[in-house]
Amino acid sequence: MPAVSISRHCCSESTNLENFRALVDEQIIDEIRALSRKIGDLRICHINATASGGGVAELLFRLIPMYRALGLRVDWRIIHGDAEFFRVTKSFHNALQGADFHLTKEVQDEYLRHNELAAEELSEIYDVYIVHDPQPAGLRALKPEARGKWIWRCHIDSSAPNPEAWGFLRPYVEQYDASVFTLESFRPPDLAMKRVAFIAPAIDPYATKNMELPTDLCRKVIADAGIDLNRALILQVARFDPWKDPLGVLAAFRQVQRAKPDVQLAFIGAMAGDDPEGWEILHSMQEETKADDNVHILTNLTGVGSMEVNAFQRGADVIVQKSIREGFGLVVSEALWKAKPVVAGKAGGIPLQFPRGYERFLVTSIDECAARIVQLLDEPAIAAEMGRAGREKIKRDFLLPRLVRDELRLIASLTAG
Amino acid sequence: MPAVSISRHCCSESTNLENFRALVDEQIIDEIRALSRKIGDLRICHINATASGGGVAELLFRLIPMYRALGLRVDWRIIHGDAEFFRVTKSFHNALQGADFHLTKEVQDEYLRHNELAAEELSEIYDVYIVHDPQPAGLRALKPEARGKWIWRCHIDSSAPNPEAWGFLRPYVEQYDASVFTLESFRPPDLAMKRVAFIAPAIDPYATKNMELPTDLCRKVIADAGIDLNRALILQVARFDPWKDPLGVLAAFRQVQRAKPDVQLAFIGAMAGDDPEGWEILHSMQEETKADDNVHILTNLTGVGSMEVNAFQRGADVIVQKSIREGFGLVVSEALWKAKPVVAGKAGGIPLQFPRGYERFLVTSIDECAARIVQLLDEPAIAAEMGRAGREKIKRDFLLPRLVRDELRLIASLTAG
Numbered sequence: 001m002p003a004v005s006i007s008r009h010c011c012s013e014s015t016n017l018e019n020f021r022a023l024v025d026e027q028i029i030d031e032i033r034a035l036s037r038k039i040g041d042l043r044i045c046h047i048n049a050t051a052s053g054g055g056v057a058e059l060l061f062r063l064i065p066m067y068r069a070l071g072l073r074v075d076w077r078i079i080h081g082d083a084e085f086f087r088v089t090k091s092f093h094n095a096l097q098g099a100d101f102h103l104t105k106e107v108q109d110e111y112l113r114h115n116e117l118a119a120e121e122l123s124e125i126y127d128v129y130i131v132h133d134p135q136p137a138g139l140r141a142l143k144p145e146a147r148g149k150w151i152w153r154c155h156i157d158s159s160a161p162n163p164e165a166w167g168f169l170r171p172y173v174e175q176y177d178a179s180v181f182t183l184e185s186f187r188p189p190d191l192a193m194k195r196v197a198f199i200a201p202a203i204d205p206y207a208t209k210n211m212e213l214p215t216d217l218c219r220k221v222i223a224d225a226g227i228d229l230n231r232a233l234i235l236q237v238a239r240f241d242p243w244k245d246p247l248g249v250l251a252a253f254r255q256v257q258r259a260k261p262d263v264q265l266a267f268i269g270a271m272a273g274d275d276p277e278g279w280e281i282l283h284s285m286q287e288e289t290k291a292d293d294n295v296h297i298l299t300n301l302t303g304v305g306s307m308e309v310n311a312f313q314r315g316a317d318v319i320v321q322k323s324i325r326e327g328f329g330l331v332v333s334e335a336l337w338k339a340k341p342v343v344a345g346k347a348g349g350i351p352l353q354f355p356r357g358y359e360r361f362l363v364t365s366i367d368e369c370a371a372r373i374v375q376l377l378d379e380p381a382i383a384a385e386m387g388r389a390g391r392e393k394i395k396r397d398f399l400l401p402r403l404v405r406d407e408l409r410l411i412a413s414l415t416a417g
Numbered sequence: 418m419p420a421v422s423i424s425r426h427c428c429s430e431s432t433n434l435e436n437f438r439a440l441v442d443e444q445i446i447d448e449i450r451a452l453s454r455k456i457g458d459l460r461i462c463h464i465n466a467t468a469s470g471g472g473v474a475e476l477l478f479r480l481i482p483m484y485r486a487l488g489l490r491v492d493w494r495i496i497h498g499d500a501e502f503f504r505v506t507k508s509f510h511n512a513l514q515g516a517d518f519h520l521t522k523e524v525q526d527e528y529l530r531h532n533e534l535a536a537e538e539l540s541e542i543y544d545v546y547i548v549h550d551p552q553p554a555g556l557r558a559l560k561p562e563a564r565g566k567w568i569w570r571c572h573i574d575s576s577a578p579n580p581e582a583w584g585f586l587r588p589y590v591e592q593y594d595a596s597v598f599t600l601e602s603f604r605p606p607d608l609a610m611k612r613v614a615f616i617a618p619a620i621d622p623y624a625t626k627n628m629e630l631p632t633d634l635c636r637k638v639i640a641d642a643g644i645d646l647n648r649a650l651i652l653q654v655a656r657f658d659p660w661k662d663p664l665g666v667l668a669a670f671r672q673v674q675r676a677k678p679d680v681q682l683a684f685i686g687a688m689a690g691d692d693p694e695g696w697e698i699l700h701s702m703q704e705e706t707k708a709d710d711n712v713h714i715l716t717n718l719t720g721v722g723s724m725e726v727n728a729f730q731r732g733a734d735v736i737v738q739k740s741i742r743e744g745f746g747l748v749v750s751e752a753l754w755k756a757k758p759v760v761a762g763k764a765g766g767i768p769l770q771f772p773r774g775y776e777r778f779l780v781t782s783i784d785e786c787a788a789r790i791v792q793l794l795d796e797p798a799i800a801a802e803m804g805r806a807g808r809e810k811i812k813r814d815f816l817l818p819r820l821v822r823d824e825l826r827l828i829a830s831l832t833a834g
Contacts, residue, residue: 002707005707005708005709005710012637012640012641012643013637013640013641014641051707052703052719058719061643065643206637206641207641208637208638208641208642208720208725209720211634211637211641213634214631214634217628217630217631217634220429220430220623220625220628221625221724223429223430224429224430224431224623224624224625224628225625226429226478226482270718270720272718286469290419290422291422292422293422300717300718300720300722301687301689301717302469302475303625303626303687303717303722303723303726304722304723305717305720305721305722305723305724305725306720306721306722306725307638307722307724307725307728308625308722308723308724309720311724
């Protein structure tokens with residue numbers, strides 16, 4: 001089972017936990033140090049389906065150098081698969097979120113064949129196995145001789161899974177020593193396990209997408225995209241995905257324009273290579289806004305990357321995340337960390353990220369979204385106060401060290417005694 | 418014929434020509450001002466096939482706000498087309514570069530039908546029409562009543578065009594008052610026109626991709642990608658295109674590693690949505706380098722945009738552009754403008770951009786490429802001197818004002834008297 005190689009010389013600022021002392025409660029740092037000493041002899045292995053692309057791989061690329069810098073013995077291994085296997089596991093993924101699913105003999109065979117192969121290939125012995133999402137979930141059952149502790153880490157909202165898919169996966173999952181979900185509400189109702197933990201994701205304040213940037217640099221980047229720095233800017237950063245409601249954002253913006261004709265909208269979306277639905281949404285947004293030079297639709301296909309997103313988030317007046325459905329919605333944490341006021345859909349993990357007292361900016365309709373944007377533009381003191389409260393909230397609950405502490409706590413408690 | 422709307426409030430630093438006084442020879446600025454006064458009454462129209470995607474649209478988005486800020490009356494219009502039309506014009510594009518082409522009745526009909534439609538729709542009268550590339554090239558012949566001056570601006574290396582494709586297009590092109598090619602060598606040998614001009618492209622030093630960035634910021638961005646700041650970094654920025662020879666870059670890097678085991682390579686490539694060949698090359702590069710944590714392959718699909726490219730160019734020790742064939746290769750100007758030493762393929766417009774005395778860093782083989790990289794790593798004084806000379810060269814010949822001056826000179830000379 002191939003290991004993912006990560007440069008031993010990684011010197012991102014987030015690799016060294018000490019860099020976080022100035023940002024988060026020092027007790028978190030001290031607890032991480034203590035936990036690391038406690039479990040420093042354990043051999044730990046993360047197992048997932050891909051080393052590139054997707055949120056899980058992105059997170060592991062940040063976490064593993066940090067764990068190693070803490071002295072932990074952490075590997076990262078990948079389950080092999082062909083196109084057919086990934087088609088099958090993608091259907092499991094969607095089915096855990098409630099999509100239609102039909103459990104054929106072929107689907108079962110394909111799934112088990114690759115998990116058996118991975119079980120054979122996994123010849124190294126570990127003390128703790130952390131297995132991510134459905135793709136390699138069968139491993140634990142197929143490797144009974146591996147006596148370490150097994151954790152299934154589910155990143156999916158599986159609160160109402162398709163019964164056929166979950167009926168197949170559940171017996172495999174229930175053989176783990178613990179399972180972890182992002183939110184309590186994501187746990188499948190009938191999961192019978194002694195240990196179920198809930199660990200929310202987090203952002204890395206030192207990553208390119210979140211690092212401090214000089215204000216004048218942010219202004220130059222925004223002006224270079226053709227945006228007027230002297231007028232208000234509304235921003236949504238999201239894939240061109242119906243659940244992120246990009247067309248709803250446009251509709252809300254039209255309403256805002258009626259009250260404030262000068263306002264501008266930037267919509268930054270990443271396109272994946274194989275995303276026909278995304279292209280369709282992008283094209284209909286371009287078509288609908290081609291006569292309006294106050295709407296700017298920007299994508300990674302024309303040079304917009306993490307630093308540009310960072311600069312736009314820092315330069316925007318109001319940040320919107322009008323999701324109808326969300327996994328967790330970390331982009332809200334990114335915005336609040338930059339002390340920006342946010343109007344966002346009441347969905348998934350978004351409410352959890354909001355600072356107390358600002359719940360009225362969680363919206364469930366286009367009208368409400370527009371009204372809340374107008375309010376924040378009209379009352380800059382409230383906008384600024386929400387930004388400050390938001391940054392404090394993210395600092396306390398959604399920066400990388402809190403996530404690391406929660407994971408180490410779970411490992412320590414499972415392996416104690 | 419729809420006009421492309423560009424915000425009237427664009428406040429990019431490059432919109433205001435005065436911002437270039439500190440960068441380029443002031444005579445260029447003064448000449449642009451004088452030419453603008455001379456032709457300020459003329460109505461000018463740029464016509465191309467798309468408002469987004471591709472180098473021509475990118476350039477027009479920079480040039481048109483600048484022209485307008487100079488007081489010129491410049492519009493930008495788009496020729497309509499459906500998928501079939503763009504398939505046909507794409508085949509003309511490739512055929513001008515020498516690819517196979519078969520001129521059927523259907524191809525001719527499709528091409529002319531859209532050009533006729535565009536001619537009908539173009540109801541406004543202009544004094545100067547600047548028509549870009551093959552897609553709308555038929556317009557001039559199909560609009561005999563439009564008495565302005567017509568310029569055909571070809572951005573393609575058409576030095577050895579497919580005879581069938583060029584045989585069809587040539588009579589349309591020869592009805593223009595002038596044609597413009599990027600390089601003298603790009604001119605089709607049998608083109609019979611009184612006025613043929615050669616105008617090289619240019620970079621915008623104020624664009625996000627080229628703007629000054631603080632050194633410590635560049636270092637953070639590079640470290641955040643997992644690269645060791647204490648060891649040398651080689652960089653190529655190019656699409657995953659066989660003519661950019663990405664696998665040749667890897668092979669050269671392997672040779673460099675034999676002399677200097679510590680060296681690192683970053684390859685930054687943009688993926689388009691519909692680019693199966695690009696995906697194949699990306700995957701084979703990933704496969705070939707998966708065991709080598711000194712090779713970093715980065716793309717726009719994982720958050721790398723113009724600012725990251727800028728930061729990497731500024732932070733790299735040697736920049737490579739190992740093209741086998743090139744249009745112009747402006748990425749060489751981007752690198753030299755940042756005062757970086759460059760090892761590049763002797764192809765297309767690349768030699769034109771090199772500072773005098775450094776032609777030995779133009780290479781035609783993997784061995785030569787590797788040897789020149791090693792030499793620049795071994796002799797940092799030469800590397801620094803090449804960077805300085807390169808920056809001077811770009812400052813003189815390849816910044817935006819020189820391009821603007823050349824275009825205005827052509828317009829003024831065609832319309833004089």
